[in-house]
Structures are given as structure tokens and as C-alpha cells.
Amino acid sequence: MTSTRRMPIGDAVDRLMRDGLPVRFTAYDGSSAGPPDAEIGLHLRTERGLAHLMTAPGDLGLARAYASGDLDVTGVHPGDPYDLLVLLKDHTRFRVPPPSEAFAIARGLGLTHLRPPPPPPQEHLPRWRRVVEGLRHSMTRDAEVIARHYDVSNRFYERVLGPSMAYTCALYPTAEATLEEAQAAKFDLVCRKLALRPGQRLLDVGCGWGGMVRHAAREYGVRALGVTLSLEQAQWAKEAIDREGLGDLAEVRHLDYRDVLETGFDAVSSIGLLEHVGVRNYPAYFAHLRDRLRPGGRLLNHCITRNHNKRQETGAFIDRYVFPDGELTGSGTIVSAAQDAGLEVQHTENLRVHYARTLADWNRNLATHWDECVAEVGEGTARVWGIYMAGSRVGFERDEVELHHVLATRNQDDGRSSFPMRPDW
Structure with missing residues (x-):
């Protein structure tokens, strides 16, 4: 033989x-x-x-x-x-x-x-096996996949995201702006689009480490409530609120946005949450947020979008290693869902190029603090984050993915929106 x-x-x-x-x-x-x-x-x-x-x-x-x-x-x-x-x-x-x-x-x-070897511990189950964790985008399953991504290590995120602890697209007012300046500019733009004023009430859903809540309370004097499914994020945010002496204005709860029952908010911000909601749940999502607003109130939705409105599943790497159950679609689908929920869409804006720059800064932070990050989460996880952020940067640069703001109002019964004749921010 x-x-x-x-x-x-x-x-x-x-x-x-x-x-x-x-x-x-x-x-x-x-x-x-x-x-x-x-x-x-x-x-x-x-x-x-x-x-x-x-x-x-x-x-x-x-x-x-x-x-x-x-x-x-x-x-x-x-x-x-x-x-x-x-x-x-x-x-x-x-x-x-x-x-x-x-x-x-x-x-x-x-x-x-x-013969397939066992996958690395960083890999999540394939979509067809996640049924044991509950239906896709059920509260139980959403809590599990959010914890898997965000409860990695606050120390790790501090090194990658920087002092702002903002894990969403920044806004670079100039080519020379730092990441911290750009994240502050992003939060301020959201506040101005929402026309926040002292004494108003803001609900921030999917609040992360509380950056928007703290900025709105500190800079605009609003009473801000943030909710997040990540326990580690909520704990970090509460400590930051206490450090900054904002406890009389700002609050963060470890809570599903669907469990927020308070109403009458002057404004609702959703920064980086819709990617986790699921397209089929858009009607319920926008209806729930609409019902949280007072008549005349404003909603700002900030999320990653596709450059088209056709159905497209997330790639295997992103789904298994980064955002299990994440779903993206075009801004047209988001606008339609908001309108169908009884909101009047007043303005949309594409910040795609700003996200490419944001990701470049996060990659730079990861490389600079590589040894500390590896010590905190292990080399495998650090490698996954490096390649995911660099790959995402390529996607934003080439218009394969985008980042949209959709600003909408809940109007009075007679159609009055309290929105100015022209955007005033």
C-alpha cells in the first residue's frame, strides 16, 4: 500500500x-x-x-x-x-x-x-442553536447576548474607548479633534436636536455606561433616566454619576427598555440600541418609545444602518463573535417604522465617515494598551476586538454600512409638533 x-x-x-x-x-x-x-x-x-x-x-x-x-x-x-x-x-x-x-x-x-475542532471560547452558538435561550429578541435571549458582549470587562473598555466610555459613533467637529472631544460633540448634538432645557425629563434607552445621561444632566440641567441590559455598565454608570455629583439629576437602571413604564418624558434618546432590537420588532419598539413621550416630545434614534433596505443577515463572524442576534437595515426602513408608529420624522443625517474615524481611534487605543487589554480579557478576545473594529472601519469607509440619526416628534392631536420652521441646532 x-x-x-x-x-x-x-x-x-x-x-x-x-x-x-x-x-x-x-x-x-x-x-x-x-x-x-x-x-x-x-x-x-x-x-x-x-x-x-x-x-x-x-x-x-x-x-x-x-x-x-x-x-x-x-x-x-x-x-x-x-x-x-x-x-x-x-x-x-x-x-x-x-x-x-x-x-x-x-x-x-x-x-x-x-473534522472540526472545538471553536474558541469567544464564539457564540450559531443562530439555529440559540432557540434554547429563547426566541430571537425575547427579553431572556436579549439579556444573554447583551451581557456576552458588554459584560466583558469595564477595565478593558476603559482602555479601548477612553475616558468617555462611549461605545457609539463619535462626531468629529474638526479633522484635529480628539476622540474625547468627538464623543462630547456627539452627545451635545443629540441634546441640541432634542432641544433639551433645564427641568425637562429625558429617557435614554440602551444607555451604556451613562455618557448621554451624564452629559444631558451636567450640561443641560435635565432629569435623565438611562436603562441598560448590562449589569456591569449600570454599575459603572452609577459610580460615575456619584463621582460627578449628578445624583440629583441622573439615574441609570439595570433594566430592559421594554420594562420602562414611566411616561411624559420630554425627550427620548436611543444611541446604539436599535441594532439589537430586530427588524420585525421595530413597530413595537417605536410604539413603546412614542408612548413614553409627552405630546410635543422628541425622539432621536442613532444606529448603524445598511446602504440599502433589503433583508440581509449579519455575517458569521459578527454574529458569532461580536453581536449575536444583531440586525441591520437601511434608514428608509427605520423612517417607515417610526412613521407607522405615529411619529413625525423631522430630520435624518448620515454620520458614516465619523464612525470610520471613531473605529480608527478605538483600534489605536487597543494597540497602545495591548498588554493591559490582553491581561484583562485574554489574547483571544483582544484579537477578536482588534479585527472586528478594523474590519468595521473598512465597511464604513466604503459605504457598506452607515450611521443614521432619525429625529422624530410625537405630535399633539391637532398636528402641532413644537418643532421650529427650520432645524435650530
Whole structure:
């Protein structure tokens, strides 16, 4: 009996590329592919990494190998692999071999590698298995997936997000603005769009670490209530409110927005929550927020959007590693849902380019504080955050995703909205 000769991994990579690799690829078997003088490289360290790539072709397999430490990057910092992702996106074209050739490649690499290894601990269950946690976007399941993403470590987020602890798109008033200045400008823009004044009541749903609540209370003198599904966020926010002496004006509760029963708010802000709600739940979401407002009150919805309004599931990497159950759609769908709930949409604005800049600053923070972040959450999680933020930056730069403000009013029964003839912010 003759043994099957193993195919060098680098040769297999070459055969699967239409125009070659733009980076240097090396593998544990000593083989390689791509230009020898490339400044950026990928190194496959283990057979387990090969099995990840063979059993989950595409971004999921790459994510598994990378998060497991079986695939390393060279020439870029793991906290900011932006340059690598741009190269791969612009210059990598895979070819789909015919079945006979695909089998020959798999056999050459070793059919034993077609047995999937256990995924890294950072990976969440696939959508079809999450039914055991409850229906998609039920309160129970939403609480679990939100905790999985946000209850990572407040210390980790402090290093990545900076002192503002704002995990949403900033607003850069000038090209020279710092991340902190841009986050303050974002909160201030929301306050001005909502026309906040001293003594008014604000509800901030999905309040995160309380940045909007504290800004509105401190700078505009409003009584602000924030709610979040993340216990760690709520605890951090309460401590920040106490440190800043805002306890008489600001409050954060560990609560689902659907459990807020108070009404008569002058304004409602929702900054980065709608991505977690689910498109089919938009009618109930906007109806609930409308009912929290007094007649004449304003709602500002800030969320990531697609550049179209067609149905599109989130990619496997984002769904399994970053935002389980997250759903995006176009701003047109959001506007329609708000109108159908009885709100008058007064203004929309696309802040896409600002989110690309925000993500670049977060990546820079992660790279700068890499050792501290790894010590806090482990290298696998830090790697996932680095590649997720850099990949998202590419998406915003290329208009694959956008960021929209939708400003709406709950009008009086006679149609009066208390909105000025022209936007006044």
C-alpha cells in the first residue's frame, strides 16, 4: 500500500487564488505562498488552525484560527490590523475549484483535517442553536447576548474607548479633534436636536455606561433616566454619576427598555440600541418609545444602518463573535417604522465617515494598551476586538454600512409638533 503524499499548504493556497496573495503566507510545514518581500504576512502555526480553515471556509474559519492563536499576523499590530484587511479586501480573489479538484486538495492536505475542532471560547452558538435561550429578541435571549458582549470587562473598555466610555459613533467637529472631544460633540448634538432645557425629563434607552445621561444632566440641567441590559455598565454608570455629583439629576437602571413604564418624558434618546432590537420588532419598539413621550416630545434614534433596505443577515463572524442576534437595515426602513408608529420624522443625517474615524481611534487605543487589554480579557478576545473594529472601519469607509440619526416628534392631536420652521441646532 502506498501512502498519500501530503500537499504543501502553501501550494494549496496558491491553487485557490485567482491572482495570488498580496501578503506573505507561511505555514508550520515550511511551505509558503505570496511575495517573499511583502511587508505584511500571515503564519499558520498549527494543524488545528488548518482544520479551522478547512471546515469553515471564509471569515468564520479565519476568525476561529486567529482567535485560537493558530494564525498569526506579521507586519501589523494585532490591535489594529486595518492595513492587512485592506490588502486582503482589495487584492484577494478566491477561485472555486471543481469538486474533483477540491477533493484532491482536501485529500492532499489530509482528510483528518475535515473534522472540526472545538471553536474558541469567544464564539457564540450559531443562530439555529440559540432557540434554547429563547426566541430571537425575547427579553431572556436579549439579556444573554447583551451581557456576552458588554459584560466583558469595564477595565478593558476603559482602555479601548477612553475616558468617555462611549461605545457609539463619535462626531468629529474638526479633522484635529480628539476622540474625547468627538464623543462630547456627539452627545451635545443629540441634546441640541432634542432641544433639551433645564427641568425637562429625558429617557435614554440602551444607555451604556451613562455618557448621554451624564452629559444631558451636567450640561443641560435635565432629569435623565438611562436603562441598560448590562449589569456591569449600570454599575459603572452609577459610580460615575456619584463621582460627578449628578445624583440629583441622573439615574441609570439595570433594566430592559421594554420594562420602562414611566411616561411624559420630554425627550427620548436611543444611541446604539436599535441594532439589537430586530427588524420585525421595530413597530413595537417605536410604539413603546412614542408612548413614553409627552405630546410635543422628541425622539432621536442613532444606529448603524445598511446602504440599502433589503433583508440581509449579519455575517458569521459578527454574529458569532461580536453581536449575536444583531440586525441591520437601511434608514428608509427605520423612517417607515417610526412613521407607522405615529411619529413625525423631522430630520435624518448620515454620520458614516465619523464612525470610520471613531473605529480608527478605538483600534489605536487597543494597540497602545495591548498588554493591559490582553491581561484583562485574554489574547483571544483582544484579537477578536482588534479585527472586528478594523474590519468595521473598512465597511464604513466604503459605504457598506452607515450611521443614521432619525429625529422624530410625537405630535399633539391637532398636528402641532413644537418643532421650529427650520432645524435650530
